[in-house]
Amino acid sequence: MRRRKLETGPIAPGWTRLVLRFVVVFLVVTALLTGVWTFVVPGYTAAVTGLARPLFRWVESPNASVLEARGAEVWIYRIVGPGEIAPFTWFDRYTFFAVIPLLALLVATPGLGWSRRLARIGGSIGALLLVHAGYLVASVELSYAAIGLTPVGPFLARTLDLWQVGVRVLWEAAPVAIWILLTFGSWRRVLRRARDERRRESLSVEAIGANG
């Protein structure tokens, strides 16, 4: 059986430079996309709202919520009577901003060819759309439960706070989690290459030491 030997220290001299390049590209892309975001956000908000509507119909029986995409905001109305709705809550224009850091993370990731990068960008936006639609549904339904508009079981009533925190954590973590899932292989390759480089360097230093 082979034993694993461990070594410590910086894995490659170029690593810090690579991380710095990643940060700089991320910040530049974020700044550029933030400028574009104002024009794109109404379309993205409409897409999330369109995706969330069937989810609301699926979880509610009878249907109690009406959604309206109003520019960059999503307004939630509650059906209070036949043909009557009342505003319940709204999600501001920053709710879906995570699209920008996610795109910037994907553009800044080293070791990805452009075709792979574009495929991952498409996949990540699709995944984030689903997360955002789910976030709307979960946070509204939990709010209904918290103020007693929807009856819930004793377990859910006791743990409502934790569920709300969990939903919030998922919403916040979504861009980073999606990015990790989609670029894990690429980072592993970059790390392995850096470690190989370091091993080669240490071997050549040892060889010089032995010869000289």
Added chain:
Amino acid sequence: MLDAWKRHLRNLRGRRIWLPAVAAACVAAFLIWIAGNDAVVGGFQRGLARITGGILNLLGHRTVVTGTTVSSEAFGITVVTACTGLFTTGLFLIAVIAFPTGWTSKLIGVGLGIGGIFLLNVVRLVSLYYIGVHLPGLLDPAHQLVWQSVLIVFAVALWLLWAGRWTRAPKEA
């Protein structure tokens, strides 16, 4: 099929990846519990407010800290749960603990993450106060757009630096 699963499980046991995974799951559960615990989060919010107020006073502002609010005649900020950096720190810690490396390296990562993100968060709160006083029109974008992105890239870059510099690379010998 069963044999394949047994081989897979043996392989996982050999690599000892279950221990970091369980530890990371425990950290995640602990953090969700903390975030849902008003006493703990409230204490943390009040502490952050005091530190922010103290720094602002050192910089010449006459701020008063009341609970989780730092205010002066010019402007006021309230430290809410999302402002504590708890979620970012939590994700960082999970990523550190789940990474296959030695426990000393993990401890270094935990220290770096908690310290680094905490310091950046204090800088964020102080800067938001300044923006609120001098450029109130930019407060929302700075709060929601700029600092959110900066915190994400800071945590990711810190993790990458840790993974590259302070972790032990497994090597077949």
